[in-house]
Amino acid sequence: MRVRRHELTxxxxxxxxxxxxxxATGRPRVDDRQVINGMVYKIRTGISWRDLPERYGPWQTVYTRLRRYALHGVFNQALQQVQAEADAAGDIDWPVQIDSTIVRAHQHAAATGRKGGASGDETDDHALGRSRGGLTTKIHLACDGKGRPLAILLTPGQRHDSICARPLLERVRVPRTGPGRxxxxxxxxxxxKAYSSRGFxxxxxKRGIAHTIPEKIDQRRHRQAPGRHGGRPPMFDPETYRRRNTVERCFNRLKGFRGIATRYEKTATSYEAAVTLASFLIWARSV
Known part of the structure; x- marks a missing residue:
């Protein structure tokens, strides 16, 4: 099969x-690969749904199926499966980097009716928040040592990183290909430094996880003020910290998808499905 640009290999x-x-029943479906190619083309180029090329079938079909797959967690399962196979092969580097990035919401995404409250699996704010840049969404990301996404979390753009660190790490869940948790x-x-806090x-x-997080200047001053009674400084390895740019490179790969770099989707469910699909493609092309 001839593979066009921005389509599945x-x-x-x-x-x-x-x-x-x-x-199992119903009228004949538009070919699944054709439809998913339409989804990939959409998030790669960031075009409007109505401008989707006709070779992918009716745009309404592509959009409806994206919503259906998002609600059923199809792309989450695909991402976990490719992660499980990589882990079984010893291909995952388990020093994990975490960080976040701001994504500007396009006016089409900002036009969603957010006053009606939550509906189903959708939050009432649709992960849209007000910050200096206007309406924005923040992508919190945990990636492995090779710069591949392990877990993502969407929040409104003004949400502080330290608040989301725990729920982000709790989303890291790589299944086993055989028995085992x-x-x-x-x-x-x-x-x-955004994640530097005593609580974190x-x-x-408590979870037995080592960490390399620089101490904030004000935290160091508060610790040093009582003298030796302020406690010992947290362990910090500058050589390990130099590899933190891995997560920045992972963000660059994700934002190579124009539909990720700018949010066009109205609902957080659809946008998270797009980010998850992009994450799956990053993994699939590395194994």
Whole structure:
């Protein structure tokens, strides 16, 4: 099959096809690969749904199926499956970097009716918040040592990183290909000063996770003020911290998808599905 630009390769389709739900009855469906190629083209280029090329079928079909897959967690399952196979092969580096990035919401995304409250799995704010840049969404990301997404979390743009550190790490869940519980505990967490707090360090110690997080200047002053009674400084390895740019490179890969770099989707569910699909493609092209 001839593969056009911004479409699934044969290898990516082989990884994804077992997870695609298929109806047993009903009228003939538009080909699944054709429809998913339309989704990939959409998030790669950031075009409007109505401008989707006709070769992918009716745009309403592509959009409806994206919503259906998002609600059923199809892309989450695909991402976990490729992570599980990589972990079984010893291909995941478990020192994990965490960080966040701001994404500007396009006026089409900002036009959603947010006053009606939550509906189903959707939050009442749709992960849209007000910050200096206007309406924005923040993507919180945990990636492995090779710069591949392990977990994502969407929040409104003004949400502070430290508040979201725990729920982000709790989303790290790599299943086993055989028996055994999923792996949820990194060897080490590497993060910047935004995550420097006693509460978060205590949380990591409780879970047995080492960390490399620089101490804020004001925290150092408060600790040093009582003299030796202020306690010892947290362990910090500058050589390990130099590798923190791995998470920045991961963000660059994600934002290579124009539909991720700017948010056009009205609902957080659809936008998270797009980010998850992009994460799956990053993994699929690295294994």
């Amino acid at each position: 044969d290898h990516e389709w082989e990884l994804l096809t077992p997870l695609i739900p298929r109806a 999923p792996r949820c505990t990194p060897d080490r967490v590497v993060a910047d 360090r205590a949380y990591l110690r």
